[in-house]
Structure formats: C-alpha cells, structure tokens
Amino acid sequence: MATVLLVEDDPVNARVFDKVLRRRGGFEVFHSQNVEQILQLAQGHEVDVILLDVSLSQSTFRGEAVDGIRIAQLLKENPKSNSIPIILVTAHAMRGDREAFLAQSGADGYIAKPVVDHEDMVNQVRQVLPQSLQEPQ
Template sequence: TESEPMTKTVLLVEDDLGNVRVFSRYLSKLGGLAVTHTEDADEVVEIVKAGQADLVLMDVSLSHSLYQGRAVDGIRLTQLLKSDPSTASVPIILVTAHAMIGDRENSLQQSGADGYISKPVVDYRAFIDQVMALLQKSEE
C-alpha cells in the first residue's frame, strides 16, 4: 500500500529572526512544508548530510556563521554543499537582499545554487511556487 507522501522539510539558513518567522509562516501555510532553522554552518552541513532537509533556503549574508571555526557566507556554504557528492543533489535557493542585476548571475554561478530570491519578498506565492518546483524536480 502507498503511504502518504512525507512532508518535505525546508532548512532555513538565516540570521535574521524576523525573516525566519515570516519565511516559516509562508512555507508551512502556503507550501504545507516543515521548516527547520539554523545559522550554524556546521549544523547546516550535518543536517543536509543526514538527509534531514529536502531543500535549503540559504541567506547570502550570514553575519555570524562559522564553518569549522572560520567565517563563512551563504555562497561559500552553498559551494561546500554542492561540491560534496553526498549533499550536491539537495536543492539550494539563495536569499539575498542585494538584488542588483548582474549580481544575481554572479552569485548563482559562483555558488552552484539552484535558484535565487531577493529580500524583501514581495510575492510569496511566486516564492512558494519556486520552492515547490525545485522540490518536485529533485524527486525526479
């Protein structure tokens, strides 16, 4: 017998708790997704390696995050996850406040991220659609 599809889990890597609250609310309400949150880079890697996240929402400018004792931003952390075969297949969406044209392409290419959204998010429906589309794609 087919069991119910498991609820997908989004890992929110964000150091602004206001954003964490807003993102969590929309992800759970509009997307029906479970949300976990950490800004601890070592923890991010552990969670993704353990298969406990189906998608990562990665803030680009993590001001307090350390990985193995060294300062790391969201782009570097995305590169780490994407360069490790055990975590490379987990979709990552970069979240950035600096939405300059050109910046976007650079960040995406440098990091290997699967998608990109700018803060403040204006259209939450489109944001959730992007998340759901990547979750679906990663299942195929």
C-alpha cells in the same frame, strides 16, 4: 511533506519565511545558522531543499566566518549533499547579482529580498523539489 532548511540570520525574516512556508506551502521548516548542523542535515538527507541567505552575520566554519555562498559551495562540493536543491535568498539584487551568485555558489535558485510575493517564493521552492514532493500534502 517536504522539509525546508531555512538558513537566515534576521529573526524577522526567519519568522515571516517560516510562517509562509508552513501555511502557504505546507512544508516542514527547520531553522539553523550552525554550519556544522547545516552540513550534517544535508549530508544525511534530512532536508529536501535549503533556503540560504547570502549575507550571514554569525555563521562560522572551522573558525572562519562564512557567508551563504561558501556554505552552498561546501554543500555542492560534497557528493553526500550535492543533490539537495539550494535557493539563495538575498537583499543583493543589483543587475548581475543573480547570475554572479548562482555561478559562484552552484545554487539552484535565487529569490531577492524583500520577499513581497509569498506565493512565488513557495512556488520556487516547489519547483526545485523532486517530482514526488512538489504537490502540497
């Protein structure tokens, strides 16, 4: 069973995404906004994919506020975590946002909020997983 790390600061979105990922996707879901913990889980390959909100209101790293773009950069810069797929999940959905965010972050995918097509979200997560984890268990 693939494990998804959900980095989302809105409790309602977190509950909905968790339910969708577990029920429709058959994924194990872990939720955190703690940047140190996120980096540790990724570097230890304890997660298979990361769903990362771009606008995080409470996340800090080394005393500074960080957003999802910066967290993605930290993960992609580190050889211990750069192979883990990251999908940005954001309400920033203006023309050009997708391309700009993907280029800035190095992320592997982008999902616009509000997420109305839950099956598409699950399929996007499956598509970035290694082949051996793409089929539901």
